[in-house]
Amino acid sequence: MNRRNFIKNTLITAAGAVVVGSALANTKIFGDKKMKILVITGSPHKKGTSALLADEFIKGAQEKGHEVFRFDAAFEELHPCIVCESCKTGEKRCIYKDAMEKLNPKLFDTDMVVFVTPLYYFGFSSQIKMVIDRFHANNHKIINTDKKAMLLATSAGANGWTMEGLVVNYKNILRFLGWKNAGTLLATGCPVREVIEKTDFPKKAYELGKNL
Numbered sequence: 680m681n682r683r684n685f686i687k688n689t690l691i692t693a694a695g696a697v698v699v700g701s702a703l704a705n706t707k708i709f710g711d712k713k714m715k716i717l718v719i720t721g722s723p724h725k726k727g728t729s730a731l732l733a734d735e736f737i738k739g740a741q742e743k744g745h746e747v748f749r750f751d752a753a754f755e756e757l758h759p760c761i762v763c764e765s766c767k768t769g770e771k772r773c774i775y776k777d778a779m780e781k782l783n784p785k786l787f788d789t790d791m792v793v794f795v796t797p798l799y800y801f802g803f804s805s806q807i808k809m810v811i812d813r814f815h816a817n818n819h820k821i822i823n824t825d826k827k828a829m830l831l832a833t834s835a836g837a838n839g840w841t842m843e844g845l846v847v848n849y850k851n852i853l854r855f856l857g858w859k860n861a862g863t864l865l866a867t868g869c870p871v872r873e874v875i876e877k878t879d880f881p882k883k884a885y886e887l888g889k890n891l
């Protein structure tokens with residue numbers, strides 16, 4: 680096998696092994712209920728790989744009649760949590776007046792949160808992680824609130840373990856928040872848009888939304 684075919688076959692094998700969470704169970708979980716869905720993206724690439732997954736997921740979900748609010752973290756004014764604990768003392772509010780003020784009402788009210796991220800050093804991108812860390816100010820309003828979540832992620836690497844750290848992080852966040860995992864789409868072997876467009880990951884993202 681020459682080098683080109685080896686790389687091609689390796690990527691196809693890796694892509695084929697990707698887990699598409701519990702997407703099939705969604706029909707039973709959600710029935711015909713029209714949901715509010717909050718999609719939080721974490722890439723600075725408006726036309727990148729993860730943006731494509733977000734676009735396709737949203738298309739499917741909206742066609743099914745769900746209400747979607749999209750928050751592109753990389754294009755919002757945000758600050759990282761500095762654990763000043765102002766949110767727990769005194770006025771009991773975050774010191775930052777930034778885009779979280781727009782996001783929070785949606786977060787409190789949503790039925791599902793979809794985290795869409797490129798893999799950065801085997802975890803969430805810093806852009807989306809900053810939003811997750813800022814949940815801290817309002818944990819009491821979102822813990823055990825019967826929410827579902829999904830994870831859509833893209834990576835250049837295509838090893839079996841490439842997304843392991845991200846998935847453990849995601850699942851522990853859900854465990855802490857008491858939210859249910861409604862599915863994961865792990866698009867490994869997708870460094871750039873031109874590559875992911877040739878895979879069936881965009882279609883799978885669409886179907887995840889459409890099957891809710």
Ligand SMILES: Cc1cc2nc3c(=O)[nH]c(=O)nc-3n(C[C@H](O)[C@H](O)[C@H](O)COP(=O)(O)O)c2cc1C
Pocket residue numbers: 722723724726727728729730796797798799800801802833834835836837841869870871872
């Ligand atoms: C800072 C940085 C860190 C990255 N870390 C990883 C990594 O740990 N593993 C991996 O497979 N790909 C990694 N990548 C590649 C991206 O995950 C990949 O190119 C992805 O498709 C980019 O998504 P986007 O187009 O939505 O921004 C990294 C890219 C950047 C810029």
